[in-house]
Amino acid sequence: MYKNFKNIEKIVFGRGAFSQLGEIIEPIRTQNNRYFVYIVDNYFKDKTLAQKLQNLPEDLVYFIDVDPYEPTTEQVDTLRDDILTKRGLPSGVIGIGGGSIMDIAKAVSLMLTNSGSSVLYQGLNLIKNPGVYHLGIPTISGTGAEVSMTAVLTGPEKKLGLKCEYTVFNQVILDPELTATVPIDKWFYTGMDTYIHCIESEQGINKNAFSSAYAQQAIQLCEEVYLNEKSGKTPENDDKLMVASLMGALSLTYSEVGVCHAISYGLSKILGYKHCFANCIIFQHLEDIYPEGVKKFKTMVEKNQIQLPQGLSKEWNEDTITAMATVSYNLPFMWRHAFGENYQNIATLEYIKNLFRRL
Ligand code: NAD
Numbered sequence: 001m002y003k004n005f006k007n008i009e010k011i012v013f014g015r016g017a018f019s020q021l022g023e024i025i026e027p028i029r030t031q032n033n034r035y036f037v038y039i040v041d042n043y044f045k046d047k048t049l050a051q052k053l054q055n056l057p058e059d060l061v062y063f064i065d066v067d068p069y070e071p072t073t074e075q076v077d078t079l080r081d082d083i084l085t086k087r088g089l090p091s092g093v094i095g096i097g098g099g100s101i102m103d104i105a106k107a108v109s110l111m112l113t114n115s116g117s118s119v120l121y122q123g124l125n126l127i128k129n130p131g132v133y134h135l136g137i138p139t140i141s142g143t144g145a146e147v148s149m150t151a152v153l154t155g156p157e158k159k160l161g162l163k164c165e166y167t168v169f170n171q172v173i174l175d176p177e178l179t180a181t182v183p184i185d186k187w188f189y190t191g192m193d194t195y196i197h198c199i200e201s202e203q204g205i206n207k208n209a210f211s212s213a214y215a216q217q218a219i220q221l222c223e224e225v226y227l228n229e230k231s232g233k234t235p236e237n238d239d240k241l242m243v244a245s246l247m248g249a250l251s252l253t254y255s256e257v258g259v260c261h262a263i264s265y266g267l268s269k270i271l272g273y274k275h276c277f278a279n280c281i282i283f284q285h286l287e288d289i290y291p292e293g294v295k296k297f298k299t300m301v302e303k304n305q306i307q308l309p310q311g312l313s314k315e316w317n318e319d320t321i322t323a324m325a326t327v328s329y330n331l332p333f334m335w336r337h338a339f340g341e342n343y344q345n346i347a348t349l350e351y352i353k354n355l356f357r358r359l
C-alpha cells in the first residue's frame with residue numbers, strides 16, 4: 001500500500017506575505033463563535049510583530065515561552081480548556097513561531113473538538129473529529145512542522161504525535177522576513193534538522209522517486225545556505241531555507257527518518273534535549289552509517305563556527321542509557337527504514353545503547 005498523504009490546503013510564500021493574514025482569515029470568521037485564537041512565540045511579545053497580528057478585539061492572543069520544554073499534552077489540554085471556558089469554539093487557531101508553536105497550534109485545533117486529554121490521541125489516526133480551521137506561520141526554518149501530518153507532544157508516557165490527516169494545516173503563510181531575527185546557533189540547529197531529514201530519507205528502504213526529488217533539492221538548498229561560497233545567514237538564504245524546510249518534510253513524509261531521529265527521540269524524552277539540537281549532537285557521531293552526510297555536516301559545523309557538546313555520555317549512568325535506548329528501540333519503523341527488513345539483527349538494545357555511549 002502506498003501512502004495517500006494529505007498536504008497543506010493553501011500556501012502563500014514571499015517576503016511580507018504575513019501582511020495578508022487578516023484578508024486570508026476574513027471569510028473563515030463566520031465559523032463557530034466568530035473569533036480567532038492566536039498562539040504566538042513569546043519571543044515576539046515585545047517586538048513589532050505583536051502589533052501587526054491583524055487581530056480583532058474579540059480574538060484571544062496567547063504568548064507562549066517554548067524554551068523551558070518541548071510542547072506537552074498537559075500544556076495543550078490546559079490551553080484548550082481555557083479557550084473553551086473563555087469564548088467557546090473559535091473559528092480557527094493561528095500559530096506563529098517555530099516547530100514548538102506549530103505543534104501546539106495543530107494540537108489545540110484538534111483538541112477543541114475531541115474530548116478528554118490529548119494523551120488519549122497520541123498515535124496514528126486516533127483523533128475522531130476534524131479540528132477547527134488552523135493556520136501556521138513559521139518564524140524559524142527547518143523542522144517542517146508547518147507541513148507535517150503530526151503534532152509532536154510529550155506526555156506522561158510517550159513523546160509521540162497526534163498524527164492524522166486532520167492535523168495538517170489548512171493554510172500556511174511562508175514569510176522568510178519573519179526569520180530574520182533567528183540567532184545563528186538556533187538557525188544552524190533547526191536548519192540542520194532539514195538536512196538530516198533529507199539524508200535519512202534518502203538512505204533507507206522507503207526511499208522512492210517522489211521522496212528523493214524533494215530530498216535532493218532540499219539538500220542542495222541547505223548546501224547553498226550553510227556550505228557554499230554564498231553561505232551564511234542572509235535574506236536570500238532565509239528564503240531558500242524556508243523552502244528547504246517544506247521540501248525536507250515532504251521528502252520524509254513519503255519516506256522515513258532513520259537512526260539519528262530514533263536516537264534523538266530517546267535523548268529528548270529522557271533528558272529533555274530539544275529536537276534539533278539533539279539531532280546535531282547525535283549526527284556528528286554517525287559517520288559509519290551516513291558517511292557522506294556526516295562528512296558534509298561536520299564541514300558545515302566548522303564553517304559556521306558552531307560548537308557542539310562532546311563527551312556527554314560520561315555523565316550518564318547505565319539506567320539513563322537503558323531508558324533512552326528503550327525509547328529509541330521502540331521506533332521500529334525508523335530502524336527498518338535505515339537497516340532493512342532484517343533490522344532486528346542489527347538494531348538490538350545493546351547496539352542502540354552503544355550509539356548513546358558515542359555521544
Ligand atoms: P522552537 O519552536 O522550539 O523555537 C526555538 C527557539 O527559537 C525558541 O527560543 C524561539 O523563541 C526562537 N525563535 C523562533 N523564531 C524566532 C525568530 N524569528 N527570531 C528569534 N527567535 C526565534 O524551535 P524548532 O526547532 O523550530 O522546533 C522544535 C520543536 O519542533 C520540537 O518540539 C520538536 O518536537 C518539534 N518538531 C515537530 C515536527 C513535526 O513534524 N511536527 C518535526 C520536527 C520537530
Ligand code: ZN
Pocket residue numbers: 143193197261275279
Ligand atoms: Zn527532525
